[in-house]
Amino acid sequence: MSYQPTKGKVILAAAGPGDPELVTLKTVRFLQQADVVLADRLVSEDIIKAHVKPGAEVIYVGKQCRRGISTPQLTINELLVHHAGRNQLVVRLKGGDTGIFSNILDELETLVAYQIPYEIVPGVTAALGASAYAGIPLTARGYATSVRFLTYYKSDVVTDKEWKELAETNDTLVWYMSSETLDTVVEKLTQHQISADKLLAVAEQATTPLQNIHTCSLYDYERQLKGMVFLSPSLVIIGKVVALHEQFAWIANSYSKEHYFKPLTGRVSTIHDGAAKDNKHVNRA
Template sequence: MKSTITGGKVVLVGAGSGDPELITVKGMRWLQKADVILTDRLVSPEIIRSFAPAAAKVIYVGKQCRRGHSTPQATINELMVLYAQDGKTVVRLKGGDVSIFSNILDELQALQQNHISYEIVPGVTAALGAAAFAGMPLTARNYATSVRFLTAYKSDVVSETYWKELAQTDDTLVFYMSSETLRDVVKKLTANQIDASKKLAVIEQATTPQQKVYTSSLYAYDEALGGKNFFSPTLVIIGKVVDLHEQFRWVNEKAETTEYFKSEDVSNNENEQLALTA
C-alpha cells in the first residue's frame, strides 16, 4: 500500500449486486467513515441512505453505456486524487465487485502515480448474486466443473477461435454487459454447434425487487426472446445449470417490472467536476 503526504485515503468498495443487504460489513464501515463518496449508477440508493454520514459529499459518477450521461474515467480519477490530497477519506463505491469488469486498473494507477493511500474491499459480483437469486449454482456437481465470466459488449471482443471453444466447453458461461449483443452471442454459439440441451437464462436487475428471469433454448432464442428489450443491468447464464432454475427458484417475481436503478440528476455534479478539473 502506498503512503501519502496528505493523510487522505481512497477505499474502493464493492456494493454488491443490487440488494442493499449484500454489501459487506467492511464496506459498510468504510462508508460510515467517508468524507466523500463517488458512487456508480448500479448501486442501490438504500446503501447511501442507510450508511453514508449526513455530512458526506455524495457524487454520482456512473456510466450508462450509450444510455445518457456518463462520467469520463479521467474525471473520476481526478476527483479521487483531488479529494484524497485534501486529506479526505474517499469511498469509490462500485456496483457488484470492484475487480470484475470495472475500470479499477485505471483508478489504481492514478492513485499509485499520485502516492495516494488506498484499500480494496471486494463485493458480491453480479454473476454470484444473479445465480444465487435465480437458484442456479454455477458449478453444481454433474452440471459444470468450472465457470467463465465473459463480456461481449461489442462484436470483436471474442475471437472466432474462442467462440468455437465456448460452444464446445462444459463450463458455465456468464456474460456481463451483453444484452444488446445477445442475438449475436446466440448466433456465434449455435453456429459452432453448442449442445442443444444447454439453455440460456437472461436475468434482469438481479437481486433487486424487480428481478426477472427468462429462460430459453439457444436454438429457439429468436422465437422466445428475440424481440425482448431487457432492463439494465442484465446478466446472461448459459449452460446445463440453467435447468436447475425451475426446481430451485425461490424469488417470487412480479408480473410486471420497472426500472430499479434510476438515472441520477447529475447537473450539480457536473458543475463541481468542472470546477475541480479546471
Template sequence: MQKRIEPFGKVVFIGAGPGDPELITVKAIKYLQKADIILTDRLVSRAILEEYVHPGAEIIYVGKQCRKKQSTPQISINELLVEKAKQFPLVVRLKGGDVSIFSNILDELETLVEHHVDYEIIPGVTAALGAAAYAGIPLTARNYANGVRFITYYKADVINQHYWNELASTSDTLVFYMSSETLPEVVKHLKDAGIDEEKEIAVIEQGTTPYQNVYTSTFNDYNRILGTRQFVSPSIIIIGKVVQLHDEFIWMTNAGSTESYFPEVNLSPEKEVNNVTRA
C-alpha cells in the same frame, strides 16, 4: 520509494453488491459511515447511500450509463479521486457488484499509485454470484458444470472465432456481463460454433432487486421465446446445463415489472454533486 510532496487522504474501493442493499459487507458499511466523500457508480442501491453514509458526507455520481451519452469520462474519475484525496482524509470509491469484475479499477489504481495515494480494496458480491443465487442457479453444480467463466461481449472484436469455438464446446457455465443488448449476436456466434442447441440460456434482469425477472429458453427455442425481447439494464446472461436447475430451485418469483430499480442520475463530468436524501 519516492516521498510524497504533500499529504494525501486514503481511497477505499468498495463493492456495493448487485442490488440488494443487505448484500454489502460489514467492513464496507464501517467505511461508508466514516467517509468524508463518496464517488459512486449508478448501479448502487439508493438504500445504501441513504442508510449507511453519514449525513455530512459529500456524494458525487461518477458512473457510466451503458451506451447513453451521459457518462462520466474515466479520466475525470481518475482526476477526482486524486483531487478529493488531497482534500479529505477518507474517500470511498463505491462500485456496483464487486470492485474488480469488469470495472475500470485498474485505471483508477494506476492513477493513485502514480500520485502516491494510499488505497484499500474491499470486495463485494459480483452480479454473476448474486443473480444466479437469487435465480436458484448453482453455477458450478456437480455433474452439470466443470467450472464457470465470466465474459463480456459488447462489441464484435471482443471475442475471436477460436474462443467462440471453445465456448461452444465447453461444459463450463458461461456468464456474460453487459451483453443483454448483444445477446442475439452471442447466440448466433455460439450456434455457428456448434453449441448443443438443447443447452439453456437464462437472462436475469436486475438480479437481487425487487424488480428481478428471469427468462429462460434453449438455444433451439431462443428466437421464439427470447429473440424479440428487450431486457431492462442491468441484466446478466447465464448459459449452460445449470440453467435447467432454475425451475426446480427457484425461490424468488418474477416481479413482472419493467420498472428500473436503479434510477438514471445526472452524471456530471463537471464534478457536480448530487444530493441524496438520507433516512
C-alpha cells in the same frame, strides 16, 4: 494536474449486485466514515441513504451507455486525487465486486502515481448474486466443471476460434454487459452447434425487488426472447446449470418494468447537511 503526496485515503469498495443486505460490513463501516462517496450508477440508493454519514458528499460518477451518458474515467480519476488531496477519506463505491469488469486498474494506477493510500474491499459480484437469487448453482456437480466470466461488447472481443471453444466447453458461461449484444452471442454459439441441453438465462435487475429471470433454449431464442429490451443491469448465464432454475427458483418474477437503479438523468449529486458545494468536478448528469 500537479498534486503533492497526501494524507487522504481512497477506499475502492464493493456495493454488491443490488440487494442492500449483500453489502459487506467492511464497506458499510467505510461508508459511515467517508467524507466523500463516488458512486457508480448501479449502486442502490437504499445503500446511500442507509449508510452514508450526514455531512458526507455523494457524487454519482456512473456510466449509462444506452442513453449516451457517461462520466469519463479521467474525471473519476481527477475526483479521487482532488478529494484525497484535501485529506479526505474517499469511498469509490462500485456496483457488484470491485475487481470484475470495473475499471479498477485505471484508478489503481492513478492512486499509485499520486502516492495516495488506498484499500480494496471485495464484495458479491453480479454473477454470484444473480445466480443465487435465480436458484442456479453455477458449478453444480454433474452439470458444469467450472465457470467463466465473460463480456461481449464489440465484435472483435471474441474470435471465431474462441466461439467454437465456448460452444464446446462444459463450463458455465456468465456474460457481463452483453444483453444488448445477446442476439450475436446466441447466433455465434448456435452456429458452432452448442449442445441443446445448454440453456440461456437472462437475469434482469437481479437480487432486487424487481428481479426477472427469462430462460429458454438457445435454439428457441429467436422465437421467445429475440428483440426484447432488457432492463439494466442484466446478466446472461448459459450452460446446463440453467435447467436447475425451474426446480430451485425461490423468488417469483416481478414482471415489472420499473427501474430499481434510477437512470442518471434522474439523479443529482447528493450533498448532505451543508457539505462543500464548490466542487467543480461534481457530475450533474
